[in-house]
Amino acid sequence: xxxxxxxxxxxxxxxxxxxxxxxxxxxxxxxxxxxxxxxxxxxxxxxxxxxxxxxxxxxxxxxxxxxxxxxxxxxxxxxxxxxxxxxxxxxxxxxxxxxxxxxxxxxxxxxxxxxxxxxxxxxxxxxxxxxxxxxxxxxxxxxxxxxxxxxxxxxxxxxxxxxxxxxxxxxxxxxxxxxxxxxxxxxxxxxxxxxxxxxxxxxxxxxxxxxxxxxxxxxxxxxxxxxxxxxxxxxxxxxxxxxxxxxxxxxxxxxxxxxxxxxxxxxxxxxxxxxxxxxxxxxxxxxxxxxxxxxxxxxxxxxxxxxxxxxxxxxxx
Numbered sequence: 001x002x003x004x005x006x007x008x009x010x011x012x013x014x015x016x017x018x019x020x021x022x023x024x025x026x027x028x029x030x031x032x033x034x035x036x037x038x039x040x041x042x043x044x045x046x047x048x049x050x051x052x053x054x055x056x057x058x059x060x061x062x063x064x065x066x067x068x069x070x071x072x073x074x075x076x077x078x079x080x081x082x083x084x085x086x087x088x089x090x091x092x093x094x095x096x097x098x099x100x101x102x103x104x105x106x107x108x109x110x111x112x113x114x115x116x117x118x119x120x121x122x123x124x125x126x127x128x129x130x131x132x133x134x135x136x137x138x139x140x141x142x143x144x145x146x147x148x149x150x151x152x153x154x155x156x157x158x159x160x161x162x163x164x165x166x167x168x169x170x171x172x173x174x175x176x177x178x179x180x181x182x183x184x185x186x187x188x189x190x191x192x193x194x195x196x197x198x199x200x201x202x203x204x205x206x207x208x209x210x211x212x213x214x215x216x217x218x219x220x221x222x223x224x225x226x227x228x229x230x231x232x233x234x235x236x237x238x239x240x241x242x243x244x245x246x247x248x249x250x251x252x253x254x255x256x257x258x259x260x261x262x263x264x265x266x267x268x269x270x271x272x273x274x275x276x277x278x279x280x281x282x283x284x285x286x287x288x289x290x291x292x293x294x295x296x297x298x299x300x301x302x303x304x305x306x307x308x309x310x311x312x313x314x315x316x317x
Contacts, residue, residue, distance in 0.1 A: 030171050031164060034128050041301050042132040049308035050133040053315060054098060054198055054227075064088040098139040098198060099156045102127050103185055104170065105203035105233075107147040108178040108252040112235060115297035119204055119233040124170050125300045126231060126292075130200055131163040143169060144192075146185035147177030153192065179253045180207060183214035186222045193226065200292075202231040204238070205280055216283055223287045229307075230284055230291040239273040240266070290314065 064077050067087035075089040104127065110120035127143075134141040135158060142156030143166045152173065154166060182203060189199055199222070207215060222228060250257045284291050292307040294300055 028168075030124075031168050034124050034167060035132075035164065038125065038128045038132060038301075041305075042129060042136060045305060046129060046133045046308065047136045049305065049312065051137050053308055053311040054137075054139075063091050065091055098134070098137075099193065099195060100130065100134040100139055100141045100198045100200070101144055101156065101189055101193060102130060102141065102166065103144040103146065103189055103199055103201045105147070105180055105182070105185075106145055106151065106173065106175045107180040107203075109180065109204055109206050110233060111252060112237075113296040114235055114237045115295075117296050119235060119294075119296060122233060122294050122296065122300055123202060124167055126202065126294060126304065127170055128163070128167050129300065129304055131166055132160070135160055135163045141166065144185060144189055145170075145173055145175065146181070146188075147175045148179035148181040148184075149177050150185060150188045151175045151177065153188070155192075156197075181211060181214075182207065183211070183218035186215070186218040190222050190225070196226055198227045198229065200229045200231050202233065204233040205230070206238075219283070220287060223289065228287075228289055230289060232280070232291055232293045234293055235296045239277065240270055 064080050065088065067076065067081075067089050071089050075091075077088045077090050080088045104123055106120065106123075110123070111118050113119055113121070131141045138158060140156035140158050141163055143152070143154040144150065145152040152169070154169060180203065182201070182205070186201075193199075205215075219228065247260050248257060249260055281291070290307060290311045292303055294303050
């Protein structure tokens, strides 16, 4: 783990996580605002992109019809053709129904950002984008919230109302834990998902060396059965300390504070952060995973669309 990678400038009188909205009306206003912001993009771009990069688990026979020039001869139904004296082909459709799980890290380190918003504030928007893309393709979507423990699980279901329920739950949820244990979340997902599923693993992946070892072992196991998409929450300050001389910093997950001479630590911090990020990317590549990086200084929609297009190009090869 890079030097000071988990240390952050303390916010004035911080809560463990953003407070839950005071009433249902406030929550629903937030839900509607995020829904409106993502609805147009989902309808015009993401639904088709999503469909093209997440295929069903097979094909299903529907009916036979008369052969027309250009049909694949491998689909000819020889039994029906022999009985009728005419050539018929089998018609198939993709078994489309998929299960999507949004596994979301709401540990205290997500309450950090230097470019106008916290990492945690990107979570409802990306969750809405992915959940709505799934339900518009008639797929099921569920939610797993975790910190250093599994905090909540919403079983996958279909439908827009269910997707909005997930968004609402994310907006009001206040976790009990502060730390991060990705391995435990992955093991829970493995137990509750009975068929092959798509898991969007949303976190900043700021882990201690021991937690990282457990995470990589668990990730490798889950990836043998499920399609895991890491969604990396990032801020420019994750890789570069500010040039402010002596800085008081705090670990958001333990509450410990220290004073750091940033002038002396800048180069070491940047080098260590770059090395850690590269190692994380290598782990994902080794397991054949396509990641999404969401940065606090860039639009969420741009990153998600870029992911869909990269994955589509890879699948065409």
